[in-house]
Amino acid sequence: MYNGYDVIVGTMRLRYEFNSKGDLLTMGGIFSLESPLMQGISKILDCIFLSILWVVFSIPIITFGASTSALYYTANKTIRNSRGYVWQQFWKGFKSSFKQSTILWIIIALLLLLLYNDVQIVGIIGGEAAWVFGAKVFFIVFAVVVAMVALYIFPYIARFSAPLKSVAKNCIYMTVRHLPWTFLALLVVLGTLLIMYIFPIALFFMPTLGALLATLIFERIFVRYMSEEDRLRERKLNGKEYL
Secondary structure: OOEEEEEEEOOEEEEEEEOOOOOEEEEOHHHOOOOHHHHHHHHHHHHHHHHHHHHHHHOOOOOHHHHHHHHHHHHHHHHHOOOOOHHHHHHHHHHHHHHHHHHHHHHHHHHHHHHHHHHHHHHHHHOOOHHHHHHHHHHHHHHHHHHHHHHHHHHHHHHOOOOHHHHHHHHHHHHHHOHHHHHHHHHHHHHHHHHHHHOHHHHHOHHHHHHHHHHHHHHHHHHHHOOHHHHHHHHHHHOOOOO
């Protein structure tokens, strides 16, 4: 049998409940686990925890792709839509995306490294020749295009199951088809990286915030390629209209 009483503090009402032995069971009001304040604190802690997981799992470098897919997966599912727990969903996303994300991450990293070396080599070989500037611009633009396609790859792997070739082909298509959104996503990523570079402490929260902003962009795009059945399932799971 439970007993309880209310305490009025200013404009706040706190509800205390005790069992028959006098042990405190729950405390209502703003300190209740269901209150907006506690829910907000819980979300902040989840964001910090998810950011730390992403940093730790990205340390081996080769796992950066899988870690980023897991970051997006968890930010969209747990932080944004309150489904599941951070560690549970991160680990699930990491394992399910590991093979494809790692392969494509290695390819992307090698391409970017090759293009960077090409810019350096052209500068050394060409010196002050007129063609050097044009060659450097070509390689830099190519690198930006690769980076923009990479923006789609890890979220796509986190959201869809498809063969490796289809992942690459579909991401290239969406990069071009939704170019304005692509540039916006690029700005979000660059802004996130810049903040973390200027303020290293931001590593504890910016990865998750950046991923959340990315979900607002990519989910609007991905929904166009989902069947009506998948949209209805997402709506039911999230408890709200899917973007």
